[in-house]
Amino acid sequence: MTKKQILVVGRHQDTNEKVLHLINSNEQWIGKGSITDENALEMYQNGAFDMALLSGGIEVESGIKLRAAFTEKNPDVVVLQHFGGIGTLTADIEKAFQ
Template sequence: MIKILYIGRHAEILETVVRLLNVNEEWLGIGASTDEEALEMFSKYDFTLVLLGCGIEEESEHLLITAFRNLKPDIVIIQHYGGGSGLLRNEITSALEVG
């Protein structure tokens, strides 16, 4: 099972992306809306991939990426700005092939 952490600041988008992630039976999508929640989830689960949604401030993004890489240097981290389930699936599969 591929565990994916989606971090997003907008509740409706977060809910939608997590729902889309969990449509794929091989993926477990978990969402977080705050830095604290994201860091807590990251320490709890062995994530393969982190998706950074829109609305995350540059300072928070830097803090999160640094923390994630310190805990798991090989973690795959990509930006996701929306675009529907097909784009999301392609972004993830491409990132996992490269990462």
């Protein structure tokens, strides 16, 4: 089974790493992270992500722009907002992939 690839965009390195740890502890997912929009867009263009997770510290305007850019390249990508931490992260990702 192909692993789902998840791009985590959050402003805070430490939080990003904790979110990535949660994601990568699921054997069906591979998470990669970025703390800047520019790097995230570059990673997204060069990757094959199934989900973009908008994580802690992403400004509302940045979230809107990133969502538009991600869906423009791949209308089927799942964009999940996670501004600042969600206790149901794993369940929300599972639900979003259903």
